[in-house]
Amino acid sequence: MHEAVHRTALRSHLTLLGLVRHMAEVERWWFRRSFAGEAIGDVFTGPSDGNEGFDGVHAADAERDFGLFQTEVKACDAAAAGHDLNETFMSSRGVSLSLRWVYVLMIQEYARHNGHADFLRERTDGLTGD
Numbered sequence: 001m002h003e004a005v006h007r008t009a010l011r012s013h014l015t016l017l018g019l020v021r022h023m024a025e026v027e028r029w030w031f032r033r034s035f036a037g038e039a040i041g042d043v044f045t046g047p048s049d050g051n052e053g054f055d056g057v058h059a060a061d062a063e064r065d066f067g068l069f070q071t072e073v074k075a076c077d078a079a080a081a082g083h084d085l086n087e088t089f090m091s092s093r094g095v096s097l098s099l100r101w102v103y104v105l106m107i108q109e110y111a112r113h114n115g116h117a118d119f120l121r122e123r124t125d126g127l128t129g130d
Contacts, residue, residue, distance in 0.1 A: 014054065016120055017062055019113050021053030024069040026109055030102045031076035035089050038079070043072055 024043040032038040044053040044065075057065075085100035 014116060014120065015057050016117055017059070017065055018054040018057045019117055020069050021057065021065055023053075023110070023113065024065075024072040025053040027072050027076045027106070030106065031079045034091060034097075035083075035099055035102055036079040037089070043068055 021044045025045070028040070028043055032040060045051050045055060080099060080102075083099055085103070086098055088096050088098050091097050
C-alpha cells in the first residue's frame with residue numbers, strides 16, 4: 001500500500017531572480033537608507049509597495065538585475081566601511097539600533113532566503129539532501 005505524498009511547497013511566483021532583487025532592496029534599506037541616512041530611492045521596488053523586489057521579474061533582465069545587486073552590495077559595504085559595529089542610528093520606528101544589529105539581521109535574512117532558494121531548486125531538480 002502506498003502512502004500519499006504531500007508536497008511541502010505549493011505553487012508560488014517566487015523566483016531565484018526575485019530573491020536576488022529582494023536582497024538588493026534589503027541591503028539598500030538597512031545599510032544605506034537606515035544606517036548611513038542616505039536619501040535614495042529603491043533599486044527595483046521597495047517597502048512602499050510591500051513587494052521589495054519580488055514583483056516585475058523578467059528572465060530577460062537577469063544579467064542587469066544581478067549587476068544591480070552586485071553594485072548595491074558594494075555601495076552598502078562602502079556605507080558601513082570604517083564604522084564601529086557598536087555605532088548606533090535611529091530606525092524609521094524611532095528605535096536605536098547598532099551597525100552590529102544590522103549585520104546580524106542581514107545574516108538572518110540571507111539564511112532565510114537561501115532556504116527559500118533551496119526549496120526552489122528542489123522543485124526544479126527534484127533532489128533533496130546534501
